[in-house]
Amino acid sequence: MIIYINDKPAVLKAGSSFEYIVENRLFLGRDGYTLALTFPLNDCPQNRDIFGYINRMDVSKRKLLYECSIIDKGVSLFGTLQITDLDNADVKAQFSEGRCEQIVNSSLDDIYINQLDLGEWPEYAPNEILPADALRRSNAVAFPWVNTAHPTPIQNQVDRNGEIFWKWSPETTKLSWQPFLLFITKNICSAIGYEYDFSEWENSPFSHLIICNTLPAAWDIPQYAKALPSWTVSEFFEKLELFMACEFDFDHRAKTVSFSFSKSVIDKLPEVQITSVVDSYNVKVSKEGNSSCDYIGVKNIVYKDSGHQLSNYYDCSWMMESWPEKEIVRYDTMSELLQMNPYPSAYWTGNTFHVDNLYGIPKDGSSGRPNVGVPNNGYPAFCLLYAKDVDTYFTYRSIGLSPAPAAPGIPDLTLESFKYQDYELRPVNVFGSMNPNVDDSEEIEFVPVCIDHTDNDHGYAMILSPSEFNESVIEDDFSHTDVAQLRVAQTIEQGEKERGSAYYDTIYVAFAQVEGEASVRNMPYPIIDFVSMWKKDFFSYPKDFSIRRSGNSTPLVMQLPKIDPLCKFNFSFLADSIPNPRAIFNIAGKRYICEKITATFSENGMSQLLKGEFYPLIED
Numbered sequence: 001m002i003i004y005i006n007d008k009p010a011v012l013k014a015g016s017s018f019e020y021i022v023e024n025r026l027f028l029g030r031d032g033y034t035l036a037l038t039f040p041l042n043d044c045p046q047n048r049d050i051f052g053y054i055n056r057m058d059v060s061k062r063k064l065l066y067e068c069s070i071i072d073k074g075v076s077l078f079g080t081l082q083i084t085d086l087d088n089a090d091v092k093a094q095f096s097e098g099r100c101e102q103i104v105n106s107s108l109d110d111i112y113i114n115q116l117d118l119g120e121w122p123e124y125a126p127n128e129i130l131p132a133d134a135l136r137r138s139n140a141v142a143f144p145w146v147n148t149a150h151p152t153p154i155q156n157q158v159d160r161n162g163e164i165f166w167k168w169s170p171e172t173t174k175l176s177w178q179p180f181l182l183f184i185t186k187n188i189c190s191a192i193g194y195e196y197d198f199s200e201w202e203n204s205p206f207s208h209l210i211i212c213n214t215l216p217a218a219w220d221i222p223q224y225a226k227a228l229p230s231w232t233v234s235e236f237f238e239k240l241e242l243f244m245a246c247e248f249d250f251d252h253r254a255k256t257v258s259f260s261f262s263k264s265v266i267d268k269l270p271e272v273q274i275t276s277v278v279d280s281y282n283v284k285v286s287k288e289g290n291s292s293c294d295y296i297g298v299k300n301i302v303y304k305d306s307g308h309q310l311s312n313y314y315d316c317s318w319m320m321e322s323w324p325e326k327e328i329v330r331y332d333t334m335s336e337l338l339q340m341n342p343y344p345s346a347y348w349t350g351n352t353f354h355v356d357n358l359y360g361i362p363k364d365g366s367s368g369r370p371n372v373g374v375p376n377n378g379y380p381a382f383c384l385l386y387a388k389d390v391d392t393y394f395t396y397r398s399i400g401l402s403p404a405p406a407a408p409g410i411p412d413l414t415l416e417s418f419k420y421q422d423y424e425l426r427p428v429n430v431f432g433s434m435n436p437n438v439d440d441s442e443e444i445e446f447v448p449v450c451i452d453h454t455d456n457d458h459g460y461a462m463i464l465s466p467s468e469f470n471e472s473v474i475e476d477d478f479s480h481t482d483v484a485q486l487r488v489a490q491t492i493e494q495g496e497k498e499r500g501s502a503y504y505d506t507i508y509v510a511f512a513q514v515e516g517e518a519s520v521r522n523m524p525y526p527i528i529d530f531v532s533m534w535k536k537d538f539f540s541y542p543k544d545f546s547i548r549r550s551g552n553s554t555p556l557v558m559q560l561p562k563i564d565p566l567c568k569f570n571f572s573f574l575a576d577s578i579p580n581p582r583a584i585f586n587i588a589g590k591r592y593i594c595e596k597i598t599a600t601f602s603e604n605g606m607s608q609l610l611k612g613e614f615y616p617l618i619e620d
Helices: 045-051 056-061 099-104 181-191 233-244 262-268 334-340 487-494
Strands: 002-005 008-010 017-023 032-034 037-040 065-071 076-086 090-097 145-147 158-161 165-168 195-197 209-211 246-251 256-261 272-274 277-284 300-303 328-331 345-349 352-356 384-387 392-403 418-428 441-444 446-448 450-455 459-464 507-511 531-534 537-540 567-574 584-587 590-602 609-616
Touching: 008 045, 037 045, 065 090, 076 099, 090 099, 099 246, 181 195, 181 209, 181 233, 233 246, 233 441, 233 446, 246 262, 256 262, 328 334, 334 384, 334 537, 392 450, 418 531, 459 507, 567 584, 584 609
Parallel strands: 145 459, 195 256, 272 584, 300 441, 328 384, 446 507
Antiparallel strands: 002 008, 002 065, 017 032, 017 590, 032 090, 037 090, 065 076, 076 090, 158 165, 209 507, 246 256, 277 567, 345 352, 345 418, 384 392, 392 418, 450 459, 531 537, 567 609, 584 590, 590 609
8 A cells, every 4th residue: 555645655554444425425424534543653754754843733723735646556545634643653634535635625615696796687678678588598598577665666676568468667767687596506616616517417407596686776786696595615615516416526636616416417327236345233222203224315305485475385394294194185196286277266344254166066067056076065265186197186275355347236336345365376385395294404594485376467476575684784774875885885794704794594496487387477486396377277387497496396406326324234255455435335234335445554555354334225
């Protein structure tokens, strides 16, 4: 075995050994690292030439990092060596590779994304670009949205121009824009001086994701970065990996970063056959609901509660777990669900609320009045409705009142007192958690944007609230003087802080509009799921255009191998090299996901006896 430190051969302490542990990053986000390596200094000119005359003060004051390679017969490891301790005789250090090296050898924890130059909005006035063209740009789009923090006319508001085309509303005097997530991620890399290869992302449906965080055009803050949370660059990529089930690999020496989906990494690796098992045993990990398994595929991954009015509709896993089956009406297709459930008809007459048409239509075609055998005493509108072909639950939700054009056949009723109650068919729990029965949860901070009804004239739009900012800088009324404070004065008034203030603490996301469906809507709005309702019309988009975390329709990119988290196997086996722990392992005819493999190195090289920890795959 040969160890090179800064391209110079180093000498390991005689009689010493160390363990090299290589992990599957889908468990704890780590790759390869060693326990302590010991290098003698006394009477060792090779090591003295490498380390010089360092002292304990050097170690305590700053990181001492060296390029390091460990070369053996079937093993070649390249990474970073960090000094952890030393005395007059020896230097102790830890070697790290891959993701572990990224953590040790990175300065990205000190750079905040909302302080970078990530570009600005396009300089278009509404009379210079058509709404349809503003939704087809490659770097940013201009969807209508509502600012609930300070109610004003709809931002980027459009009106119908005949049956097909949109036109900007007279209230829209300036435009505000939503950038593509891929565009902003590339700009972050460029701003920190890193080259990137995101070709796998570019060729996926996730290239259509946009960042919906938007600031009103009247505030004159066109910098994209200003609408982002106060996250470090490291935090941004860590949170993005959790959201997209992907991996960013940074090479801090070469200043490059590459991208891949975690599932594609696994699919590209050949299956590892282990035949020479020396010893094995299995351990029951824990009781269900409190598993100590760290595999990302069994954690309760949830979207952060952003507090908007549809949060409980987006994720109501708590209700779905306990809702009685007898109060769920199931249909094979969405078409059947819509056919059998005409929208509720309800109206107000003065102070009286009248309800009709809540019964649905039985499949036998008879009267829709209550009958025995129909859930909830014959009131499907009071039940959860489920369509198997789209794997989605629905319920009716009131979205306000609308005046009646006439009230024929209703005696003594004035039009002024007669108003219809409007309902929508709302998808339920489409963004529910992956494993709601697991106690330990982890939050995704890339959150589906709220898309809700505005009024009958304009339909649906994004609902945002860009109001969370440092109160010492911006007053509650968001006066123009405060918002448009110049950068130097703004920095001084904020004072010294570890993190700057931000208008948003999460990143809201959606897919840019798919061509062909927008013409029937009052206003355009982005997609958050492949199932979309507009009034009484149902739209089904490609299933990849969804950010669901659970269910049979989960996008392919989210479908990691399934394991039994309650049973861990420990195998000792013989090998001339260390297998890739990311691969699927076939051991004695059964398939496993590996958590980690431990190899022992001495002066004579790597021992052929390796130890691994594995979880059995649950085969479909």
